[in-house]
Each structure stands twice: as structure tokens, then as C-alpha cells.
Amino acid sequence: MILFGASGHAKVILDIINSGTGDTVDYILDDNSEIFELAGFEIDHTVDRNILQKIDTIVAIGDNKIRKHICLKYRIKLHQALIHKTATVSKAAFVSKGSVVMAGAVISHSANVGENSIINSNAIIEHDVSIAKFAHVSPGAIVTGAVSIGEGSHIGAGASIIPGISIGKWVTIGAGAVVLKDIPDYAVVVGNPGRIIKYNKN
Known part of the structure; x- marks a missing residue:
């Protein structure tokens, strides 16, 4: 490899x-x-x-x-997902090629992690979450049930996303933010409750 x-x-x-x-x-x-x-x-x-x-x-x-x-x-040939031995990944979850799951992370039932994504240390990905390719869930972030996260989005360290929320593509969720409503593509969100302060460039 x-x-x-x-x-x-x-x-x-x-x-x-x-x-x-x-x-x-x-x-x-x-x-x-x-x-x-x-x-x-x-x-x-x-x-x-x-x-x-x-x-x-x-x-x-x-x-x-x-x-x-x-x-x-x-056009890289992707290796299978790399999952730290201390991570907990449900047998009913799926982690795609090229992705990495760090120490202490939890990925629950029916969660799906797209290609080339990062699930960082002690992040929690709950049931039925869908994470698109090239995303990054930072250390200690909590993504609760049935959340969807778009391509390239970055969920900051310690951020929390409540159930059923849709996060668009190439969104940035700041460290410690609490997301209570759907977030459109390219938005930058900070605070508790999370608020949009600007938009990333395409």
C-alpha cells in the first residue's frame, strides 16, 4: 500500500x-x-x-x-478503508474505500461513509447517517441519527448535529457548533445555536 x-x-x-x-x-x-x-x-x-x-x-x-x-x-486506485482497532463500527454500517476511521470513533447501524472521508478520533456517527465522499468529521464531533452530510463538508471538533439534519456540500461547521437546522451548500456555521456567518468559495 x-x-x-x-x-x-x-x-x-x-x-x-x-x-x-x-x-x-x-x-x-x-x-x-x-x-x-x-x-x-x-x-x-x-x-x-x-x-x-x-x-x-x-x-x-x-x-x-x-x-x-x-x-x-x-485517478488513484483506492485501498480499502482503514479502521483503527479501537474504533467501533457496526457490522450493518459501511465505510467506503479510501476512507479512514481513527481511534475511538463509533459508527452505528446503517451509517454509510463515502469514499476518501475521514472519521476522526472519538467522533460519533449514529444510525442511518449518510456521509458523502471527501468529508471530514473531526475529533469528538457527534453526528446523531439520520443526518446527511454532503461532499467535502468539514464537521469541526466537538460539534453536534441533531437528528434528521441535512448538511450540504463543502460546508464548514465550526468547532463546538450545535447545528439545529438544515445547512445549505458552502455555508460556514459557528456557535450554539449554529448560525451561518459566510459562504465558502465554490
Whole structure:
């Protein structure tokens, strides 16, 4: 397996693997020539599209837009989801390829996590939640039952979303925000109760 990205997010993904997933990292790739080493791995700076299309890869980059850009640019062959051994994932939930589930996270019955998404440490994803691709649910966030989260949206650390809410695509929910109503595409939400303060650029 290849890890594409040698940032702090990659370190946490290595922790997932070291928790006992049975996966092996062949090498870590990063196009930043100023990064030479990560957790004992020498960083490869040669981005070979053909290799990335043939060998299972996890894009180990926390920024949702950059992660999407790399996946589409190189048409990456995605590795199966990586799930930390201390995470609790229902047998009736589904986590798509390229996604990562960090330590202590909970994903409940009938939840669905799309490709290349991040469920971070101690996040809670309750029953019947739908999370689209390239999303990120940050540490300690609580997504209650039957919530839908659109492509590329970022749920901040410690945020809470009440049941049945619809979050649009490329939304940013600030840390600690409490979301009580549906949120349109590209909105930036902060506070308790959550309020829209601006819109992200498309």
C-alpha cells in the first residue's frame, strides 16, 4: 500500500495501521521535495500516475479539497478503508474505500461513509447517517441519527448535529457548533445555536 501525503495526518494513519489492521505500507509519497522522512519512512517524491493507478493507495491529506484534487488528478486506485482497532463500527454500517476511521470513533447501524472521508478520533456517527465522499468529521464531533452530510463538508471538533439534519456540500461547521437546522451548500456555521456567518468559495 502507498500513503500519498507525509503530513501529521499521515502519522495518524500509520497509527491506524500499527493498531493491527494487517496492512503494510510499501512507501510514503509526497510531492513536497522539502519533506524527507516520516516516522522512519524515507519519503519518495516521484509521483508516477501509472503506479498510483495500479497499487492500492490512501491519500493521507487532511484538507478535503486537496485530497479530492489528488484523487481525481491521478485517478488513484483506492485501498480499502482503514479502521483503527479501537474504533467501533457496526457490522450493518459501511465505510467506503479510501476512507479512514481513527481511534475511538463509533459508527452505528446503517451509517454509510463515502469514499476518501475521514472519521476522526472519538467522533460519533449514529444510525442511518449518510456521509458523502471527501468529508471530514473531526475529533469528538457527534453526528446523531439520520443526518446527511454532503461532499467535502468539514464537521469541526466537538460539534453536534441533531437528528434528521441535512448538511450540504463543502460546508464548514465550526468547532463546538450545535447545528439545529438544515445547512445549505458552502455555508460556514459557528456557535450554539449554529448560525451561518459566510459562504465558502465554490
